[in-house]
Amino acid sequence: MISFKRVFDFYIRSSIHVALSVYALVRMTHFMFNIKEDVPMANFAFLGTIVGYNFVKYDALARAKKRVMRNELKLIATLSFVSLLGVAYYFFQLELITQIVSVGVLGLTLLYTLPFFPNRKNARNWAGIKIYIVALCWVGVTLVLPLLNAHVSLGNDFFLKCIQRFILVFDLILVFEILDLANDDPHLQTVPQQIGVKRTKITGLLLLIPFYFLEFLKNNFIEEQLIVNGILVLILALFLAFANEKRSKYYTSFWVESIPIFWWLMVVFF
Numbered sequence: 001m002i003s004f005k006r007v008f009d010f011y012i013r014s015s016i017h018v019a020l021s022v023y024a025l026v027r028m029t030h031f032m033f034n035i036k037e038d039v040p041m042a043n044f045a046f047l048g049t050i051v052g053y054n055f056v057k058y059d060a061l062a063r064a065k066k067r068v069m070r071n072e073l074k075l076i077a078t079l080s081f082v083s084l085l086g087v088a089y090y091f092f093q094l095e096l097i098t099q100i101v102s103v104g105v106l107g108l109t110l111l112y113t114l115p116f117f118p119n120r121k122n123a124r125n126w127a128g129i130k131i132y133i134v135a136l137c138w139v140g141v142t143l144v145l146p147l148l149n150a151h152v153s154l155g156n157d158f159f160l161k162c163i164q165r166f167i168l169v170f171d172l173i174l175v176f177e178i179l180d181l182a183n184d185d186p187h188l189q190t191v192p193q194q195i196g197v198k199r200t201k202i203t204g205l206l207l208l209i210p211f212y213f214l215e216f217l218k219n220n221f222i223e224e225q226l227i228v229n230g231i232l233v234l235i236l237a238l239f240l241a242f243a244n245e246k247r248s249k250y251y252t253s254f255w256v257e258s259i260p261i262f263w264w265l266m267v268v269f270f
Helices: 004-013 016-032 039-063 071-091 096-113 130-149 156-179 191-195 197-217 223-241 250-269
Strands: none
Touching: 004 016, 004 071, 004 250, 016 039, 016 130, 016 156, 016 250, 039 071, 039 096, 039 130, 096 130, 130 156, 156 191, 156 197, 156 223, 156 250, 191 197, 197 223, 223 250
């Protein structure tokens, strides 16, 4: 009998959970800009995240022909292939401009994974740049693409939300980098490697200040959103404050990645 832990681990390792986080942020974008439910866009982002993340995580392993893939990896490969078919299906339901920009995001993902330049590693291994590439990809998929697909004018609120979304994802990644400090290659020059864990936490906490107060500058200001954002800031601040190298892998791979989902659910229910 398959244990709950094995099913749960597959749920995490197959990138379904992180894909739900991306899906939740797309739905948040729809809510913030009063966009009628755009199912193709939300599903495209969800399935694309499964494909993209699994490609990033397992590409090298899949290409290593010396090692036989375990059953779990075969299931993940199958899920990724089925998701890729879904991505193709929803891609052709998007607006042309959304398709063009999504190809650009795909290029950034490939740059992150594959070594395109001679004598250079992939962007994931470029010193100090990983966190910015990932944050930009998340902003592109969860904010820029949904707005382009809905033909929303990219005005003041758009730029404010770009900054907020970048800060949110940046802070989430900081928690990952703190927990991975002992295992990360020193040449990666992650934020905790450059400035230390304490200063990383302080940086993350300080960034939550503009994240919260930029909401006041929006043209489409919603008072209730301040309460929801306040709860989000408190939760993320606690996860940052209590992050350390001894935490369980589920601290980030499940709980931290659940924060965008919880943020969206607060909006749905409140």
